Amino acid sequence: MRVLGISGSLRAASFNSALLRAAIRVAPPEVALTIFEGVGQLPLFNPDLEARLPPQVKALHAAVAASDALLLASPEYAHGVTGTIKNTLDWLVSFEPFVYKPVAVLNASPRAHHADAALRETLKTMSAVIVEAASISIPLLGANLTEEGMSQDPMVYPAVRRSLLALYEAVVRGRCEEGSASPLS
Ligand SMILES: Cc1cc2nc3c(=O)[nH]c(=O)nc-3n(C[C@H](O)[C@H](O)[C@H](O)COP(=O)(O)O)c2cc1C
Numbered sequence: 001m002r003v004l005g006i007s008g009s010l011r012a013a014s015f016n017s018a019l020l021r022a023a024i025r026v027a028p029p030e031v032a033l034t035i036f037e038g039v040g041q042l043p044l045f046n047p048d049l050e051a052r053l054p055p056q057v058k059a060l061h062a063a064v065a066a067s068d069a070l071l072l073a074s075p076e077y078a079h080g081v082t083g084t085i086k087n088t089l090d091w092l093v094s095f096e097p098f099v100y101k102p103v104a105v106l107n108a109s110p111r112a113h114h115a116d117a118a119l120r121e122t123l124k125t126m127s128a129v130i131v132e133a134a135s136i137s138i139p140l141l142g143a144n145l146t147e148e149g150m151s152q153d154p155m156v157y158p159a160v161r162r163s164l165l166a167l168y169e170a171v172v173r174g175r176c177e178e179g180s181a182s183p184l185s
Helices: 015-026 047-051 055-065 083-090 113-125 147-152 156-181
Strands: 002-007 032-035 069-073 102-106
Touching: 002 015, 002 083, 015 032, 015 069, 015 102, 015 147, 015 156, 069 156, 083 113, 102 113, 102 156, 147 156
Parallel strands: 002 032, 002 069, 069 102
Antiparallel strands: none
C-alpha cells in the first residue's frame, strides 16, 4: 500500500514533520510511506489557476493520485488549521482522485483540538474517508523527541505502527468491498 504523508508545518524542527519521518521508520512492510515535500512551494490557491495548473500543483496531484491513502500531521495555529495544510487541501478540492481517499489524521498535540476538528470537517466536506482507527493523538509537544527518538519511544513507536496497520486494513477492506460490489450490482 502506498501512503502519502503531508505535514502542515514548514518549520525545520517541526514535530509534525518529524512524526511523519518517524512513521517511515516504523512502517510495517505492507506500507510504503513517502512524504510530499512540496507543500511550501505550492502557490496560494486561486481558482483562476486551475485552468492551467502550476507544476508544483501537478506534482501534488500526481503524488495523491498515486497513493492509496494519505497520512496528515498538522499543528494548530490560533485555534485553526495552518494556512499550509489548508492551502494544500484547497488544491485538492476539485481533484477527483482525492474523493473517497482513505485519510488518517495524526495529532501531535492533544490540546490542539480546534485544528483537529476543523481539519476533519474540511476532509469530510471534500469526501475523504477519515479512518478513525488510524487517526490518533500523540502528546509530542514538550517531549523533546527527535524523529529517531520518536521511532524508538515505547509509547510513540507502537501507536504509529498501529495507526499504519489500521490504515492498511481500511484500504484492503475498501478494495474487497469494491470487488464484491461490482460483479452482481
Ligand atoms: C503562530 C502560532 C500559533 C499557535 N497557536 C496554537 C494554538 O492555537 N493552539 C495550540 O495548541 N498551539 C498553538 N501553537 C503551538 C504549536 O502548535 C506548536 O508550536 C507546534 O509545535 C507547531 O507544530 P510543529 O512543531 O509541527 O511546527 C501555535 C504556534 C504558532 C507558531
